[in-house]
Every structure is written in structure tokens, then in C-alpha cells.
Amino acid sequence: MSEISLSSAVRSNLLTLKNTSDLINRTQDRLATGLKVSSPSDNAKIFFEAKALNDRASTISEKKESIDQAVSSVSVALEAVNAIDSIVEQLKGLAISAQSATTTAEFTELNTQYNSLISQIDNVAADASYQGLNLVNGTGSTLSVSFSESTSSKLTIASVDLRNNSTGLAITTGATLSATSLNTCAINQLDGAIATLNSKAKSLGSNVALLQTRLDFNEAYSNTLEVGADKLRLADITEEGANLVALQTRQQLGISSLSFAGQQEQSVLSLFR
Numbered sequence: 001m002s003e004i005s006l007s008s009a010v011r012s013n014l015l016t017l018k019n020t021s022d023l024i025n026r027t028q029d030r031l032a033t034g035l036k037v038s039s040p041s042d043n044a045k046i047f048f049e050a051k052a053l054n055d056r057a058s059t060i061s062e063k064k065e066s067i068d069q070a071v072s073s074v075s076v077a078l079e080a081v082n083a084i085d086s087i088v089e090q091l092k093g094l095a096i097s098a099q100s101a102t103t104t105a106e107f108t109e110l111n112t113q114y115n116s117l118i119s120q121i122d123n124v125a126a127d128a129s130y131q132g133l134n135l136v137n138g139t140g141s142t143l144s145v146s147f148s149e150s151t152s153s154k155l156t157i158a159s160v161d162l163r164n165n166s167t168g169l170a171i172t173t174g175a176t177l178s179a180t181s182l183n184t185c186a187i188n189q190l191d192g193a194i195a196t197l198n199s200k201a202k203s204l205g206s207n208v209a210l211l212q213t214r215l216d217f218n219e220a221y222s223n224t225l226e227v228g229a230d231k232l233r234l235a236d237i238t239e240e241g242a243n244l245v246a247l248q249t250r251q252q253l254g255i256s257s258l259s260f261a262g263q264q265e266q267s268v269l270s271l272f273r
Contacts, residue, residue, distance in 0.1 A: 037233045050229040057225035063147060064218040069131065070145040071211045074157065077135035078204040080128030084121055084136075084162055084169075085197040091117050091171070092190040095183050118173050121164045135159040135204075139167075147214050155214075157207055160200055169193040 029038075040047045094114045101107050125137045133141060141159035161168040171189050 035233050046232045050232040053225045053229035053232070057222045057229070059149065060218050060222040060225065064215060064222065067145055067147065067211055067215045067218060070143060070155075071208060071215060073130040073133055073135065073143055074204055074208045074211060076128055076130040078201060078208060080124055080136045081162065081197055081201045081204060083124045085194060085201065087117055087120055087124070088169070088171070088190055088193045088197065092187060092194070095186045095190065099183050115173065118164055118171060121162075121169065121171075125163045125168075136162040136200075138163065145211065147218070155207065155210060157204075162197070162200065169196060 037043045037046045037050065091114060094110050094117070098107065098110045101110060126134075128134055128136050133143060135141065135143060135157065136159065138161045139159055143157040143159075145155045145157075147153040147155070163169070164171050164173065171193055172186065
């Protein structure tokens with residue numbers, strides 16, 4: 001079978017229509033996906049630059065979750081410190097009240113309340129656990145938070161002992177409050193415990209503030225990376241919409257031009273009839 005011979009005008013119009021059709025398909029795909037670069041074949045350089053930014057954002061987001069959990073862990077410990085401090089303040093109030101008590105019944109009631117409150121210190125310390133980690137119920141536990149892939153970019157918080165024992169607050173239990181110098185001794189112990197609790201509260205509060213700062217930074221950083229990737233890959237929908245209209249118009253003109261070229265060939269053919 002012999003090959004069909006087409007005039008240069010028809011061939012040119014067919015090629016133009018094919019190119020226009022390809023551009024229309026590409027534009028419609030961009031409008032459907034919202035992406036001007038969706039695969040390496042579109043633009044390998046931009047595709048992999050955007051992928052690197054998104055991968056980095058994903059890594060930062062993973063760290064953000066662990067930092068957020070660390071904020072909760074330290075916040076629980078700080079709340080426990082504040083609760084224990086409130087108990088110790090109440091103990092001090094009872095010791096001071098005992099100095100002005102006059103009857104046996106008053107002393108008995110004050111001592112009952114005093115020793116009952118002391119037992120609550122250990123209860124609060126034991127309850128201050130978050131996901132199995134307790135930062136106030138004895139030494140030996142550690143919270144380590146990584147801020148990034150860098151091994152040096154992290155925060156380590158060691159647990160403390162805020163129980164009422166010799167290594168913790170060391171408040172004498174079973175003491176008998178009276179209007180004697182024993183109360184002065186008890187008040188001194190309680191003042192020491194309050195100073196310890198205030199110090200731990202400042203330390204934990206500082207750590208919570210640092211963790212929150214890093215959490216906010218990681219969130220903003222991750223968002224910036226994702227925005228950067230979008231700038232590289234996202235299509236301008238308004239521009240692509242205008243392109244589609246222009247291409248469809250060009251396609252119609254191409255079809256008309258092809259029709260005119262065919263009519264010209266028919267006119268030439270008629271001369272040989």
C-alpha cells in the first residue's frame with residue numbers, strides 16, 4: 001500500500017493541533033491536581049527540591065509530636081510540685097496555729113490534721129506519672145527530648161525525689177505539735193521544704209517554657225518548609241484556567257486552518273478533472 005501524501009500546510013496544521021492537544025491535556029491535569037510538577041518527568045530538579053523540603057518537614061513534624069508529649073510530662077511534674085507545695089503550706093499553717101493553741105483537744109486535732117496531710121505528700125508524688133514516667137517520685141528516671149536529627153539538639157531532664165523521706169523533703173512525721181520550741185523546729189523544716197519545692201518549680205517551669213518554645217519553632221519551621229515545597233510544585237489555578245481557554249481557542253483555530261488547507265487541496269484537485 002502506498003503512503004498517503006499530505007501537503008506541507010496540512011502536515012503543519014496537524015502538528016500544531018497535536019502540540020495544542022498535548023498542552024491542553026497538561027493544563028487540564030494541572031487544574032485537576034493543583035500541581036504544575038507532579039512527577040520527575042515534569043521537572044526533575046524542582047520535583048526533587050520540593051520532595052527534599054517535604055521530607056524535612058515530615059521529620060520536623062515527628063520531632064514536634066515527641067516534644068509535645070514531653071511538655072505534658074513536665075507539666076504533670078510541675079502540677080505535682082505545686083500541689084505538694086500547697087500541702088506543705090497547709091502544714092506550716094497548722095504548726096503556726098499550734099503555737100497559740102491552749103487546750104489538749106486543740107493540740108490533738110491539729111496533730112491529727114498535721115500527720116494526715118504529711119501522708120498526702122507521697123500520694124501526690126506517686127500519682128504524678130505520665131505515660132509511665134514520673135519526674136518527682138524519686139531519682140533515677142530521665143526524660144530525654146530530641147529537637148532534631150542532631151544528637152546535640154536535645155533536652156535531658158532528670159527526675160527528683162519530692163517524697164517525704166531522708167532524700168526528699170525530710171519533714172518529721174509523727175511529731176507532736178505543741179506550743180513549745182518543737183513547733184519552731186517543724187516550721188524550719190517546712191520552710192526548707194518550701195524552698196526546695198520553689199526551686200524545683202522554677203526549674204520545671206523553665207523546662208516547660210523551653211519545650212513550648214521549641215514546639216512552636218518546629219511547628220512554624222515545618223510549615224515554612226511545606227510552603228516552600230508548595231511554591232515549587234503548585235500550579236497557579238488562575239493562570240492555568242486562562243491558559244486552557246487560550247489553548248482551546250487555538251485548537252479551534254487550528255481545526256479551522258486545517259479545514260481551509262483541505263479545501264485548497266480540493267480546489268487544486270478540481271483543476272485536473
